[in-house]
Amino acid sequence: MPTASRMYTVVLDWLEERLRSGEIRLGDKLPGERQLAEEFGISRASVREALRILDIMGLVRSSTGSGPASGAILISEPSAALAWALRMHVATQALPVRDLVQTRLLLETQSAVEAASAPETPARAAALAQAAELVAAMDDPSLPDERFHAHDAEFHVLLSSLAGNLVVETIMSSLRQATIGYVQETVACLEDWPRVRRVLQEQHHGILRAFQERRGQDAAAALREHISWFFGLRAAP
């Protein structure tokens, strides 16, 4: 039995059981705050805490403007929650940025190799077309830096999705979101950012071609060079 201050865990455990048994599915509406409080004999404040936790973990979305009391819809959007958690743990300095970058490198290069032998599907074609559009948009020197970084992150996450592993894609997306602040700081320290941006774009074109032509090892090597070069800029004198 949880202590009084942890009564919210009964709601979380109840939901996990219902999900596992299939009684509650994505898109379903959870019972309202009052109903849950009565059912479990706990305070509405405890129910609200549980709903907040589900909200920040990307597991529910409130259905109307009147707060979680009005019934929350079950969703599954894990990457934002994982990204926030990773970012906070990086902020505590428990997780070094270097290790995040190395992990990203490992997952991206491995995905590149696997993507080369993935089946030809409409999803693959759509992702490659979208990646090509992002690269084309980034070719425009008048694209503001903030949008360049956002496009860049999306480009990499799209490519890593081509291997077809949703967990890798989720982790990649979280790592990218967790390191965006670091990328912006790195860029702010650079003397010659416009030149660096042009080099990054040349690399993006090469990476995209290797993915399009299913040259897995080339794609992995180009990604390794691209990521190592950019993160090496900050350490350089």
Next chain:
Amino acid sequence: MPTASRMYTVVLDWLEERLRSGEIRLGDKLPGERQLAEEFGISRASVREALRILDIMGLVRSSTGSGPASGAILISEPSAALAWALRMHVATQALPVRDLVQTRLLLETQSAVEAASAPETPARAAALAQAAELVAAMDDPSLPDERFHAHDAEFHVLLSSLAGNLVVETIMSSLRQATIGYVQETVACLEDWPRVRRVLQEQHHGILRAFQERRGQDAAAALREHISWFFGLRAAP
């Protein structure tokens, strides 16, 4: 400005800023619930929601039995939080177990290769000694299954720590914790679990030897065979 129902985010954003600037560090005590509520002009209920979120994300620990109001200590224990989030998203069927296992395989085999060239440190020696003790304990047929699974998970996480990447270690630990329920279900479906347990142990011995002798590729191959074989058991007729 967040809406009234999301006032707790001001506390989370404030903490992230203080962490990044170094004004708050691991082990520090956060201001009490009342003080935070006054400082931000928000309700104590909103402060409590923020503290719950930090608690479940592995970022604070309550300092006494009287709840988060008495002041929370800043910690960083990301893996339990990430494991819970992954487990819930697997329960929603948004993330397939197969993809979790594939991700684990990728990270473990890559770590095995990198661990082979990691420097000889007291931490490495201690981790290898602990891994050897776990394998020896699992050799005992009278060790209850539940402890066998826990030792098994710890063994794999320890080995993946030898590559020296804390993010990979955190993700590995989360993936292991997130799939423990699945492992137990798989075992429950097996006709000849005692024999399977003996095979797993032979594989553990081989994996440990390859790590001890710095044979990275052998260690990776042995891990691949070990994990693929076990997760293939469930699919087999």
